[in-house]
Amino acid sequence: MTTKKYADFIYKQTKGVCNIMVEQMFSDYVLYKDGKRIGALYDNKLLLVSTENLNKLFPNAVQEKSFDWGYYKLIHIENTEDKELLEKAVRITYDDLYFQKDFVTDISYLFKVNKRYQDSITKIYNLHITFLRFCYDKGLLKINPLDKQDRILHMNFLNNDLTENGTKIFNELYDKWLVYTDKNDDKTDDRIVNTKMLEKYYLSIIDKLQINS
Known part of the structure; x- marks a missing residue:
């Protein structure tokens, strides 16, 4: 379960990214950019879809195995206090997943x-x-x-x-x-x-x- 307080915190940390949205789904939340999902908030943890460039940004990030999201693999982003780094991570994830194919x-x-x-x-x-x-x-x-x-x-x-x-x-x-x-x-x-x-x-x-x- 993810608290609304944590969801609001993540939104505040990433709202500098254009068209970012945090939407509740059951007891947790899904993170979207431009209407496309890029991650999840699960048990008060930020999980982003694992991509090549995101893994370069967070080489020591741990893959989350307790959250099943189909064929996507997600990694746990622990450093959520650094607003600039977090926004960069969100943009990288979106670009790797969708931007080049848009x-x-x-x-x-x-x-x-x-x-x-x-x-x-x-x-x-x-x-x-x-x-x-x-x-x-x-x-x-x-x-x-x-x-x-x-x-x-x-x-x-x-x-x-x-x-x-x-x-x-x-x-x-x-x-x-x-x-x-x-x-x-x-x-x-x-x-x-x-x-x-x-x-x-x-x-x-x-x-x-x-x-x-």
Whole structure:
């Protein structure tokens, strides 16, 4: 059994992590980030799912054998007083389990919802050629998503397809680009190839995040 006092303490120690949640389950609690479980509070102990990088952070952590969580192995995190270390442990666990496999975007979805409008399909395809080429040239994508004829090879992108800077920049840059190109007028063709606007957005984001370009 885990007390509410201990659950509140763990939440207070980890609330600096985005979208962290502690939810009661029977007499104990489950720890979630972004709606995905990363650990449990069991008998007033913090247990996190054992991952490669978490084990490097806590090389002497003991595997918890009295708590059965299917195919997951959990390790006991004893040092819960160090708030910064604990938040780091939570982020590492989530990243190892889920982050690299999370979808960033599915370009093919835009083609599906516009399949009856050929002009829109052509526009969407071309604006993505511009965007993807720019992202690869800026080192945001690990592998070039275009072939030598500038045909799009990949429609679905995971965090694992992005570089370290890509995971920080790609989503916001993509949103800005879609808003900018979401117009149909006599300047549409110029807009969807306007890399100067992409450069402006890119520089604004890296300045805000203080990232070296």
